[in-house]
Amino acid sequence: MATRLQFENNCEVGVFSKLTNAYCLVAIGGSENFYSAFESELADVIPIVKTSIGGTRIIGRLCAGNKNGLLVPHTTTDQELQHLRNSLPDSVVVQRIEERLSALGNCIACNDHVALAHTDLDKETEEIIADVLGVEVFRQTIAGNILVGSYCALSNRGGIVHPHTSVEDLDELSTLLQVPLVAGTVNRGSEVIGAGMTVNDWTAFCGSDTTATELSVIDSIFKLREAQPSSIVDEMRKSLIDTYV
Amino acid sequence: MSAIMDQDSSGMFKVQQTIGSVVCCKCGVPMPPNAANMCVNCLRSQVDITEGLQKSVQIFYCPECGCYLQPPKTWIKAQWESKDLLSFCINRLKKNLNKVTLTNAEFVWTEPHSKRIKLKLTVQAEVLNGAARLQQSYLVEYTVRDHLCESCSRFHANPDQWVASVQLRQHVSHRRSFFYLEQLILRHEAASRAVRIKQVHQGIDFYFGNKSHADRFVDFLGKVVPIDYRQDKQLVSHDVKSCFYNYKYTYSVNICPICREDLIFLPSEVASGLGNLGPLVVCTKVSDSITLLDPRTLRCAFLDAREYWRSGFRSALTSRQLVKYLVFYVHPPPVGGQKYALTYVEIARESDLGNLFTVQTHLGHILKPGDQALGYDIYGANVNDDEMEKYRLHGLLPEAILIKKCYDKQRERKEGKPRAFTTKKLPMEMDESRGGGGRVDQEKMENEYEEFLRDLEENPELRFNVSLYKNKDYIQESDETASMSTDGESAPTVPIEELLAELELSEEDMDE
Numbered sequence: 001m002a003t004r005l006q007f008e009n010n011c012e013v014g015v016f017s018k019l020t021n022a023y024c025l026v027a028i029g030g031s032e033n034f035y036s037a038f039e040s041e042l043a044d045v046i047p048i049v050k051t052s053i054g055g056t057r058i059i060g061r062l063c064a065g066n067k068n069g070l071l072v073p074h075t076t077t078d079q080e081l082q083h084l085r086n087s088l089p090d091s092v093v094v095q096r097i098e099e100r101l102s103a104l105g106n107c108i109a110c111n112d113h114v115a116l117a118h119t120d121l122d123k124e125t126e127e128i129i130a131d132v133l134g135v136e137v138f139r140q141t142i143a144g145n146i147l148v149g150s151y152c153a154l155s156n157r158g159g160i161v162h163p164h165t166s167v168e169d170l171d172e173l174s175t176l177l178q179v180p181l182v183a184g185t186v187n188r189g190s191e192v193i194g195a196g197m198t199v200n201d202w203t204a205f206c207g208s209d210t211t212a213t214e215l216s217v218i219d220s221i222f223k224l225r226e227a228q229p230s231s232i233v234d235e236m237r238k239s240l241i242d243t244y245v
Numbered sequence: 246m247s248a249i250m251d252q253d254s255s256g257m258f259k260v261q262q263t264i265g266s267v268v269c270c271k272c273g274v275p276m277p278p279n280a281a282n283m284c285v286n287c288l289r290s291q292v293d294i295t296e297g298l299q300k301s302v303q304i305f306y307c308p309e310c311g312c313y314l315q316p317p318k319t320w321i322k323a324q325w326e327s328k329d330l331l332s333f334c335i336n337r338l339k340k341n342l343n344k345v346t347l348t349n350a351e352f353v354w355t356e357p358h359s360k361r362i363k364l365k366l367t368v369q370a371e372v373l374n375g376a377a378r379l380q381q382s383y384l385v386e387y388t389v390r391d392h393l394c395e396s397c398s399r400f401h402a403n404p405d406q407w408v409a410s411v412q413l414r415q416h417v418s419h420r421r422s423f424f425y426l427e428q429l430i431l432r433h434e435a436a437s438r439a440v441r442i443k444q445v446h447q448g449i450d451f452y453f454g455n456k457s458h459a460d461r462f463v464d465f466l467g468k469v470v471p472i473d474y475r476q477d478k479q480l481v482s483h484d485v486k487s488c489f490y491n492y493k494y495t496y497s498v499n500i501c502p503i504c505r506e507d508l509i510f511l512p513s514e515v516a517s518g519l520g521n522l523g524p525l526v527v528c529t530k531v532s533d534s535i536t537l538l539d540p541r542t543l544r545c546a547f548l549d550a551r552e553y554w555r556s557g558f559r560s561a562l563t564s565r566q567l568v569k570y571l572v573f574y575v576h577p578p579p580v581g582g583q584k585y586a587l588t589y590v591e592i593a594r595e596s597d598l599g600n601l602f603t604v605q606t607h608l609g610h611i612l613k614p615g616d617q618a619l620g621y622d623i624y625g626a627n628v629n630d631d632e633m634e635k636y637r638l639h640g641l642l643p644e645a646i647l648i649k650k651c652y653d654k655q656r657e658r659k660e661g662k663p664r665a666f667t668t669k670k671l672p673m674e675m676d677e678s679r680g681g682g683g684r685v686d687q688e689k690m691e692n693e694y695e696e697f698l699r700d701l702e703e704n705p706e707l708r709f710n711v712s713l714y715k716n717k718d719y720i721q722e723s724d725e726t727a728s729m730s731t732d733g734e735s736a737p738t739v740p741i742e743e744l745l746a747e748l749e750l751s752e753e754d755m756d757e
Contacts (some may be wrong), residue, residue, distance in 0.1 A: 163282050164264075164278045166262040166263055167265045168261070168263060184268065188270055189270040191282065213271060213272065214268075214270050216273070
């Protein structure tokens with residue numbers, strides 16, 4: 001079920017947080033409300049880590065990660081890096097990469113299997129992404145925009161892209177990513193979906209400006225209605241067991 | 246779905262892009278994506294482009310002249326629900342409509358007595374920083390308030406208020422020129438702007454509300470009669486701060502005292518200036534110049550106003566002194582030109598039939614023995630002029646000069662019967678300030694008017710500038726042929742083709 005919240009009266013939730021299936025990063029705000037909202041949803045399931053990157057709070061746009069790893073830009077200080085390594089589970093590899101385009105959150109959109117990358121990313125970076133995150137990397141544009149991380153929100157079950165994406169592009173991306181995609185908006189018609197919301201396989205967080213229509217679209221495409229952490233396991237079980245004896 | 250490959254002009258393969266459809270973020274209806282990602286209805290409900298626009302305005306209307314006030318001072322005349330009114334109303338909103346563009350404006354019907362004008366305006370504006378263009382209609386209500394405009398209020402405060410007056414005078418003892426001038430003025434509507442017209446001794450006063458109207462009237466007068474005028478002004482009020490002076494202007498206009506049919510003894514300078522025109526001349530026509538005819542040589546001379554006023558001579562004998570003559574014999578053949586013919590005739594005064602004179606006359610073309618004629622009796626006249634007296638003593642003057650033929654006998658038959666035509670009159674006030682003899686003046690006026698009408702009948706060229714209307718009371722004479730048989734000649738009348746039918750609007754016609 002998607003939740004609506006705000007970070008210090010700002011609806012761009014995806015800027016100040018990063019949500020994956022294994023962990024959640026939140027920015028340090030003036031009050032604890034933001035953190036509390038995440039905690040109420042995710043408390044016992046995954047660790048929620050308060051951090052900053054490079055002294056800034058826009059952590060959602062600066063780092064990219066999935067359940068396998070986390071990539072942070074070269075602006076991250078040693079202390080922050082250490083803090084992250086300490087706080088996150090051991091299965092998650094935290095890697096700082098030297099890349100000219102340091103807003104990795106804007107340049108990379110990824111789930112646990114596949115990633116879309118900015119077309120101008122270094123070859124080295126692409127290899128590191130493939131290596132650390134364990135994904136297949138595709139250089140793509142979305143509706144003519146090269147900042148793929150900003151204009152799409154991706155999870156293992158579905159994705160939302162920029163509303164002006166043409167039908168052909170949508171098909172192509174869907175084939176690449178192997179998930180259903182829909183062109184939609186968030187935060188009352190905002191096209192910057194990656195910055196407006198953050199999502200994982202069973203929950204999503206959107207800005208409070210998001211209309212009910214948008215919320216229903218999000219719920220349907222990410223299949224959040226029936227999704228509970230345990231239900232994923234149940235579904236897997238269902239697919240494994242053929243018949244009841 | 247397979248992508249359709251296209252080859253464009255640069256030789257590169259380009260995939261055809263089909264615009265997908267997204268869901269309106271507010272209402273959920275599928276729509277093609279736009280800059281706001283909201284369907285038009287949601288956009289319209291959210292953004293009101295008519296916000297901050299004036300929806301009710303007050304305008305001022307002068308009920309007297311039907312004008313609307315455009316501040317600060319202009320009054321614009323416009324009809325109810327006309328194009329002028331529409332553009333005036335939009336003008337009043339002009340400053341307001343900066344941020345939007347007006348695409349359409351129309352009137353919404355309101356009861357004329359409600360004192361409200363309703364306008365439906367359609368405006369277009371850009372919303373969301375140029376993302377989309379919205380069109381919206383809204384109503385503007387104008388409250389009409391009555392407010393007399395300056396000229397009307399001035400008129401109401403003092404209806405006799407005039408700014409310029411024209412005092413028209415002619416120093417002769419009859420009012421013939423004024424009757425003729427009255428008809429001319431009516432025909433040309435020269436006095437339509439006059440606030441008041443007043444008849445005074447030896448003249449008429451015209452009052453105007455505007456100096457330019459008076460100027461125009463004086464110009465008109467200068468074109469139809471020979472005049473000399475002067476202009477004076479009197480200070481009424483004076484605004485020191487803005488240096489604005491309020492004056493009352495008076496034009497003193499003098500018509501030259503020479504009239505038609507006057508006998509004039511020209512002073513020697515004037516006569517020699519006109520090419521030695523015989524000192525005794527008859528004035529035959531007065532328009533913007535005076536036509537003088539020498540009855541001896543049938544030569545005409547023209548004097549315009551300026552030339553006349555240089556010498557300013559007066560007539561020796563005027564039409565009051567005309568005497569009836571009986572023509573006994575006309576010496577053939579008449580020698581003459583187109584208009585007049587010189588002959589010798591034998592005439593005698595009606596009062597003194599025994600005394601026969603043989604005189605030369607220029608009316609040879611119309612006189613026959615037995616006719617009556619009107620002329621000046623120089624033989625028996627008392628003249629004021631020394632020069633003329635000298636001429637007479639030397640026997641250089643004729644005994645009589647005939648001016649026109651007299652139709653009195655023919656007119657007797659028509660006595661008491663109405664004429665075929667009527668004339669209109671100017672709305673003149675009579676001068677009450679003259680002391681005594683009111684009734685006598687009235688009779689004199691009527692007689693003079695009767696003579697004027699006779700003059701009109703006799704002279705076609707006089708009728709040229711005058712509008713004559715058909716007389717409703719006039720019955721065509723059925724026994725005209727009978728009357729013709731008794732007398733060879735009938736009195737001159739105005740032919741019916743020259744008469745105008747008056748426009749009649751009656752109440753019954755309007756109901757139909």
